[in-house]
Amino acid sequence: MEDWDLLIIGAGAAGLAAGIYGARSGLKTLILDERLAGGTTAEAPLVENYPGFPQIVGTELADKMTLHCRKTGAVIHDVESVVSMNLKDEKKTVKTTRAEYRASAIIIATGAHYNEIGVKGEKEFHGRGVSYCGVCDGPFFKGKRVLVVGGGNSACITTLYLAGIAGEVMVVHRRETFRAEDALVKDILSKGNVKALWNMEIQEIKGDKVVKSVVLTNIKTKETTEMPVEAVFVQIGESPNSVQVMEAGVEPEEGGCSIKIDIRQRTNIPGVFAAGDVTNHPVRQIGTAVGQGITAALEAYSYIRRPYYRR
Numbered sequence: 001m002e003d004w005d006l007l008i009i010g011a012g013a014a015g016l017a018a019g020i021y022g023a024r025s026g027l028k029t030l031i032l033d034e035r036l037a038g039g040t041t042a043e044a045p046l047v048e049n050y051p052g053f054p055q056i057v058g059t060e061l062a063d064k065m066t067l068h069c070r071k072t073g074a075v076i077h078d079v080e081s082v083v084s085m086n087l088k089d090e091k092k093t094v095k096t097t098r099a100e101y102r103a104s105a106i107i108i109a110t111g112a113h114y115n116e117i118g119v120k121g122e123k124e125f126h127g128r129g130v131s132y133c134g135v136c137d138g139p140f141f142k143g144k145r146v147l148v149v150g151g152g153n154s155a156c157i158t159t160l161y162l163a164g165i166a167g168e169v170m171v172v173h174r175r176e177t178f179r180a181e182d183a184l185v186k187d188i189l190s191k192g193n194v195k196a197l198w199n200m201e202i203q204e205i206k207g208d209k210v211v212k213s214v215v216l217t218n219i220k221t222k223e224t225t226e227m228p229v230e231a232v233f234v235q236i237g238e239s240p241n242s243v244q245v246m247e248a249g250v251e252p253e254e255g256g257c258s259i260k261i262d263i264r265q266r267t268n269i270p271g272v273f274a275a276g277d278v279t280n281h282p283v284r285q286i287g288t289a290v291g292q293g294i295t296a297a298l299e300a301y302s303y304i305r306r307p308y309y310r311r
């Protein structure tokens with residue numbers, strides 16, 4: 001059994017930021033990731049909204065964060081999956097495919113995955129017109145015709161955001177009404193460049209190097225049409241990577257499966273903190289994940305060392 005002060009699960013933006021602050025605070029810090037360090041940032045084709053980097057390829061930003069974190073003395077174990085964990089005792093234990101670790105505090109930073117529609121062309125054109133993040137990729141489609149898939153709050157918020165950038169925004173929804181808040185729906189329908197396509201289902205995304213069109217089917221009439229578009233924004237929800245920690249007793253937000261946190265990134269279990277996309281924080285961006293990771297690490301430091309100013 002290896003002993004650490006701080007154990008961080010997930011080496012994405014939140015986990016790496018937490019690692020930098022943990023190690024610089026003098027905590028013996030270990031970060032575990034089941035994949036390569038860098039997280040979802042590495043999946044962003046181009047990042048244009050992270051302060052200090054007007055334009056940077058996602059993999060490059062992820063590599064810089066990982067390198068920075070390692071330089072502070074935090075240890076990162078890539079490709080090491082967590083098998084089980086016991087979070088309730090004073091000392092937390094985590095068993096992985098390679099070893100067993102004991103730590104005084106834990107930060108859960110396992111991120112989330114976007115739900116996919118599962119149609120032909122979706123995977124092929126991911127990053128080449130297919131996007132899961134309007135705020136991230138919308139500005140690449142200034143004045144163009146884009147399509148949003150979904151009918152809930154996130155689809156409507158993305159539609160509103162894109163209406164201010166794109167030339168035309170088509171929203172494909174399987175029902176006859178949106179499932180979003182009334183005010184949001186009114187706002188959308190008042191936009192001259194937004195068109196809702198009710199009772200429609202997307203069948204296929206087509207293109208050559210980039211997205212060129214989509215094939216849509218009307219659920220009621222079964223009629224099929226092909227529509228030229230330059231981007232498809234899939235907005236049918238996200239699923240936090242939280243199953244394992246929920247099984248270990250971490251409390252989810254009401255009616256969901258994101259980790260419920262307070263303003264200091266604390267979960268319901270003393271000594272267990274959470275940061276980034278796995279939490280119920282309303283914004284899911286690299287900058288917010290970094291901010292949450294920093295808070296979590298400094299709070300973990302206070303929890304472990306109990307400095308005089310916090311006693």
Ligand SMILES: Cc1cc2nc3c(=O)[nH]c(=O)nc-3n(C[C@H](O)[C@H](O)[C@H](O)COP(=O)(O)OP(=O)(O)OC[C@H]3O[C@@H](n4cnc5c(N)ncnc54)[C@H](O)[C@@H]3O)c2cc1C
Pocket residue numbers: 009010011012013014015032033034035036037038039040041043044045046047048049050080081082109110111112114131132133135136137241244275276277278284285286287289
């Ligand atoms: C295509 C795309 C483009 C984007 N573009 C932008 C952009 O331009 N600007 C922006 O601000 N945001 C962008 N985002 C959003 C941004 O990437 C995320 O909000 C941010 O990276 C979340 O960071 P995180 O650390 O919370 O999670 P992640 O970066 O997802 O990191 C979580 C890590 O935890 C690991 N993990 C999961 N489960 C386990 C487990 N059981 N054991 C061990 N490790 C585990 C994962 O392998 C992963 O490395 C984009 C997202 C996508 C998908």
